[in-house]
Each structure stands twice: as structure tokens, then as C-alpha cells.
Amino acid sequence: MTVDTVESTAIDRIDRKILAVLQEDGRITNTDLAARVNLSPTATAERFKRLMREGYILRFSAELHPGKLGLGLLVFVEVKLDRTTPDIFDAFGRAVARASEVLECHMVAGGFDYLIKARVRDMAAYRAFLSDTVLALPGVRETHTYAVMEDIKDTHVLPIAR
Template identity: 70%
Template sequence: MKEIDRIDRKILAAMQDDGRLTNLQLAEKISLSPTATAERLKRLTREGYILGYHARLSPEKLGRGLLVYVEVKLDRTTGDVFDAFAAAVRRSPDVMECHMVAGGFDYLVKARVKGMEAYRTFLSDVILSLPGVRETHTYAVMEEVKSTARLPV
């Protein structure tokens, strides 16, 4: 895999700003020919620098206005419990992200639900029913100060 250069970084930054840029618009933005731009974009995608494109949706308009983070502590930290927990989390449409972490608990779950009543249902039907869950701590987000998927390039 080739190291990325300044022009590749300009492409990545431009695509993070607007993933709907046409090849011609992108070429103009980075001052490169459309053919060379298209080849670089293909290579960046092929090599895994660009993972995909998506629309950013409004959680509020779609009835998912409450954002919660849930610390999950498991009763046993064995491979089978980890595997079962991960598989169950992947099936839940309410879970946006789930990360195994080092520290005082095992997983940090990020979820979006309609409101507190929906969260109570989510907690009892999804989180507490997951394999091996011993303890949880929930943090309801009062205000999103910064939310981005943008990486510095």
C-alpha cells in the first residue's frame, strides 16, 4: 500500500466536507485533472482510506431524539460471553455504536431512542437481556456539544 501524499489528503478532506461532489467538482477543488482525480479516488477507496458514503439523517425528525451512553459490566469476561454479547448488540437497531473498553467496565454502548419511556424499554428488553450483563450505568445526553465523524487528514 502506497503512502498518501498532499493531494490524496486534499481529496480526503474535500470528500469529508461533501461526499456528493462529482469527479469534475472534486478535480476543480484540488486543481487536478478529472482523470487523475478519478484514479486517485479509486485507489483511496480500494486501499481502504474511504470506507463508503452516507447521508447524515436527523435523529429528531426520525423519532430518535434521545441519545444515551450505557456502561455495561459483564459477570464473566470469557470469549463465549464476549461473542454472545457482541452478536446480540449487532442485532439491535437502537444501538449506534458499541465499544469494548479497558477500565472499570467492559462495553460502552451508544444508542438512540425516542425518549425516556423508549429508553426504559430498550434497557430492559435489549441491554439487560444481553448475555452476561451484570451491571449498567446510563448517561442521557442533555446537549450534543460536538458530533462529527470527520477525521483530521
Template identity: 70%
Template sequence: MVNFTDLDRTDRKILSELQKDSRVTNTELSERISMSATATAERTKRLIRDGFIESFAAKLAPSKVGRGLLVFVEIKLDRTSPEIFDAFKYAVERSPDILECHMVAGGFDYLVKSRVLDMEAYRRFLSDVILTLPGVRETHTYAVMEEIKDTHVLPV
């Protein structure tokens, strides 16, 4: 298995450039990293094969697709057991309205991220999605007033 420490400077440049613009052509990418197009393509294929690149996707403008309000929801379960965790995970994975869900250490069990149209849509999301998840005892919601930084770019 290849580790991050096995990557050289050129591999890291490829990862950095592709994070910024995954639509860049191989020719343009090769120019940016000062390497031949063939060598660049081979390295990119290897980075994909070795799992450093999980996928390529378009980043949509949330407000343009009716999802302008960003909310985070803390969820506390009524009890914790392998069965509840599994049922909760299964339900979350099937909800397209839940963008991210993380089991966390601390005063609650899960942190959920979602985008909705507005507060009315959030109320529907809360009642129709969040409160129907298995084992939910308590929730605390944080509606985002201003997004200061939103990036998927990892330092490499």
C-alpha cells in the first residue's frame, strides 16, 4: 500500500492542481507541473489507482439549486449500541438531504451537515428527515449566517 510519505513533489503538485480544477486537460496539467503529457497521465492514473484521488465532481452553487441555507445539526441518541449505530448509519446513507454525517466524541453523538432552501425547508428537513432517524433523542441546530471559508482542497 502506498502512503502519503511515498509521494514525491511532482505527485503532490498533480494532486494540488487537480483539487483546484479537476477539469484541467492532461496537456494543461503537464504544462503546469513541467512534465510530459504521457508521464503526467501515467502518474495521474497511478494516483487514482492507489486511492489518493477518490473521484472527480462539479461543485454546484448552492443558491442556484435551491440550497442556499447551510445548517449543522448536533444529534444525541437516546441510547448507544451497535444496533442503533448501524440503523442510524443505514438511514443517513439513504438520505440525499444529508450532505455529511460524522460520529463525534464529546457532548453529542453525530454532527450532520445539510443545505436547504430556507428556514421553512429546514423545518421540514428536521421533522421529515432528522427526527425520523433511528434513536434520535435530542438535536441542536446551527444555521449558518455567513460562510467564511468552504473548501475541499487539502494541503498536500
């Protein structure tokens, strides 16, 4: 997902409040959402539909506990490419999209080309992921790995000004 500035209708304070509440509880009923934003259920449902239609809400999903699923090790991997050409960027992007361990991959400006966020079982699984997946990606010249020892803040919630 790229960060796009897409032209759409302006959102007001109530729309922002709806979005903030939905980030806290995506399973909230329309009636409860309407009560939280001090609006009728009908008006709330219409605003919700518009926010979905205009792309403010991308999707709904469950947040899972990685450790309980055997994915206790979080790693960040800096990747430098041997060449930075459109064909290498495209091939790299397609290959990363197929790697199930990769949670996020961002092209960055600075001393390296991509930052990968991945989850694996443990350090042995990471070693296999590094050799079998990361180093096999098109154009990879060099990597630097950072294993996370402790999560200080881990959120998907965006700071919405109300």
C-alpha cells in the first residue's frame, strides 16, 4: 500500500470521530457507533458508507497474537540492491509480495533501498528466511537485520485529529 493523497470530499469532525471509534473497535454495531458520535443510526450508516466508498476505510480484519501462532520473532531487514532500475524494483516488489513472512516492505530514501518487517518462529526460522527468501530476492546486494527484543509501541491506529 502506498501513501496516496487522493482527492475526495472533505471530512468533518463527526467523520473523524467515526473513524477514530472504528479504529478502536471495528466490530461495533451501527447503533453503538451512532451513540458514541451523537448522531442518528441512519445518518451514521450513511456516513460510514461514504467513508468506505471514498477509501478512508481500507478494510476490516482481526488483530492476531503472533506468539500464540508461533511467530514470536519480529525482525526488520534493511536491503540494499545491486542496481536501482525500474525492472529490478518491479521484480523485487513482485517477489516480496509472495513472501508470507513479510508483513511490510517499504522503499525508503537514505542509505539502503528497502525496509522489510517480517515475523518468523525463532532465530533458526529467521536464518532460513534470510537465506531462502530475502537473499533470493531479485537484485539484493546486502542486508542488515535488526531483531526486536521488546515491543515498546505497536499499533495500526492512525492519529486522527478530532
